[in-house]
Amino acid sequence: MRLRILFFARLKREMGVDEMSFSCPPQSTVRDLARLLQEHYSVNLQGCMAAVNENYVAPDQLLKDGDEVAFLPPVAGGAYDPQDFEECIVTSRPLNLMEAFGFLARPEWGGQAFFTGTVRSPNKGLEIAHLEYEAFAPMAIRVMRACIQEAREKFQVGGVYIAHRTGRVHPGELSIIVGVGSPHRRAALEACDLLIEALKVRLPVWKLERSTSGEEWVEGSTSVDTL
Incomplete structure (x- = not known):
């Protein structure tokens, strides 16, 4: 069967491509596919997560012809539906806290809670020049909505x-904004905390840190079974 394979962050650099077409035997699992890829290419998939058709899956998930399989290193932690009052954005443009406030400042929501994250420098004693953020954007939107x-x-x-x-x-620049509007202060605060804790381990986003000592992928974490 023929599959579409996607690679992100360090895997993309190890493979030299961000996607490829690959054939494997019928009834293969994600683990079987990973083993074949490691045998054919110089790539280490140990400890990585996998997503099939933009959903996290276990390594023993059976694959079928035409599936899109994404291999995801541990993550370093737009669309708008007016009916649900949700805004989920993955963007290369600078983030604006006032846009978030404007979206959530409504008469029926008396409480708004926000979390903002910025790039920190120095970090671990090193001066940071910048971070390069890479995301699996379609899946990131899906994960945001699930959270x-x-x-x-x-x-x-x-x-x-x-x-x-x-x-x-x-x-000093914003890397993430999480905002919640609610009729009640406590609900807004607790929901905002739940969201940022969930997103930091589930969102398929990776960080390449460039500092005075060179560059390094920021160590990530996982929330699902890995290879």
Whole structure:
């Protein structure tokens, strides 16, 4: 069967391509596919997560002809539906906190809570020139929406705004904004905290740190079974 394979972050650089077509035997699992790729190419998939058709899967997931399989290193942690009051953005343009506030400042939502993350320098004693953020954007949007749904199931949430930068981000610049609007202060605060904790381990985003000592992929974390 024929599959479309996607690679991100260090895997893309090890492979020399960001996607490829690859054939494997029928009834192959993700683990089988990973083993074949490692045998044919100089790539290390140990400890990586996998997504099939933009959904995280376990290594023993069976594959079928035509599947899109993405191999994802541990993650370093737009669309708008007016009915659900959700804004989910993955963008290379600078983020704007006032855009988030404008989206969530509504009369029926008396409380708004925000988390913003910026690039830090120095980090571990090194002066940081910038970070290069890379994302699997379609899947990132899907993960954002899934996290929002989990927040809605636990708290009285009115609207949610999530935006994440890609590309080059310098120290002091915003890399992520998470905002929640709710009729109640406590719900807004707790939902915002839940979202940022979930996103930092599930969002398929990676960081290449460029500092005075060179460049290095920021160590990530996983929230699903790995290879």
